[in-house]
Amino acid sequence: MKRSEIDDSALELIASRFRLLAEPMRLKILHALGDVEMNVGELVAATGANQANISKHLAILLEAGVVSRRKDGLRANYRVTDxxxxxxxxxxxxxxxxxxxxxxxxxxxxxxx
Amino acid sequence: MKRSEIDDSALELIASRFRLLAEPMRLKILHALGDVEMNVGELVAATGANQANISKHLAILLEAGVVSRRKDGLRANYRVTDxxxxxxxxxxxxxxxxxxxxxxxxxxxxxxx
DNA sequence: TTACTATATAACGATATAGTGATATAGTCA
DNA sequence: TGACTATATCACTATATCGTTATATAGTAA
CATH class of the missing domain: 1.20.5 (Single alpha-helices involved in coiled-coils or other helix-helix interfaces)
Structure with a gap:
């Protein structure tokens, strides 16, 4: 395979990985998480952001396999797995x-x- | 500084770095470049993309300091510096x-x- | 049951940016 | 000089996605 020939779907896969981190709010969430588990409310407090916004970003990170989700009653606890x-x-x-x-x-x- | 307190401008700076790589076409350009110098026409041929599009992406990569530009007559030669x-x-x-x-x-x- | 809480999601407007065609710019060559 | 070439840039459309408000969902507790 020549350097110029690389599968477009592979490029899209790699790009989408970088796109995950191309958002300040997601970086803020990941930084707040570090290696501890936090629920949505705690992340809202830590980031100062809107709850709906945090939930949406968490859904994106979860879908990408960057964080895991553990439901405990009403709370949803997130943790970085990647x-x-x-x-x-x-x-x-x-x-x-x-x-x-x-x-x-x-x-x-x-x-x- | 608490984990939750991180400068928003720093986050934006980091995110913008990832945003550079969050585009398949820019990845394609960087992959084609590797460690050799190529001009715009060669990159157009290597990627199969529109010339205007390649020039725009190169301008973005140049502005970010990821590539350097060496003008030689009509040609513009680019090389990865980062x-x-x-x-x-x-x-x-x-x-x-x-x-x-x-x-x-x-x-x-x-x-x- | 009803009231309350935590989270997820739908719908929307605003914004950013990729790709494209047309054109400007600047170097080359006859 | 004029014709040609390589690159950059402008103007535009299309698309993606962020942040927000409102609402749905599901668990808790009286």
Whole structure:
């Protein structure tokens, strides 16, 4: 298979994975969750967002297999089950920090002129 | 800083990074590029996409610092400068493969019943 | 039963952005 | 100069999806 030939459905699959994390509110939810279990109400409080909105994002994350859901009476408890999420965020954050460092250096150099 | 308190602008920055990769056509471009330099026409041929579309995606990738641009006469040559992109794709692909394996196993188990 | 609570979902408007055709721009060559 | 080529950009349509309000659903408790 040439580099140029890659299955479109595979590309869509990968893209959809990135699309999951391309939303600040979903990142906020995942960050709030960390490695602990939280119910919807707690996530609403932690994020300051609308309950319907949180439920919708959780449904999306659940559908994608990023979180699991455990029903307990009226409460729905969510937990991150896909640790690779955090690895992805680490790579992105490292890259962003490095990029900012480079910009800082460039500015410092210009200032000397 | 509590887990729940994270700067919204930081979240937006991280999300925008993932948004870059949340588009199949951009993934296709990056995959075609790999570690070689290609001009727009070559990328149009490699992806089978519209020239205007490729140029727009390249502008987005350039603005984000993922690729660099080297003008040579009429040609514009692009090259991936942000290797972390490939690390991200690796993580995602590994995760997707694992997820498919799990589904396969689950199906095999059910079939035995 | 009724009242209450937690969560999910439907419906909607607003916004963002992908893809496309037409055109502008700039370099090359006769 | 004029014709041609490669790329960028404009204007537009179509589509996706976020956030919100209202409502449905299901469990709890009196």
């Amino acid at each position: 640790e690779s999420i955090f690895a992805l965020c680490d790579v992105v954050c490292s890259r962003l920090e490095r990029q900012l460092d480079l910009h800082r250096e460039a500015l410092a150099t210009i200032r000397q002129i | 290797e972390s992109i490939f690390a991200l794709c690796d993580v995602v692909c590994s995760r997707l493969e694992r997820q498919l394996d799990l589904h396969r196993e689950a199906l095999a188990t059910i079939r035995q019943i």
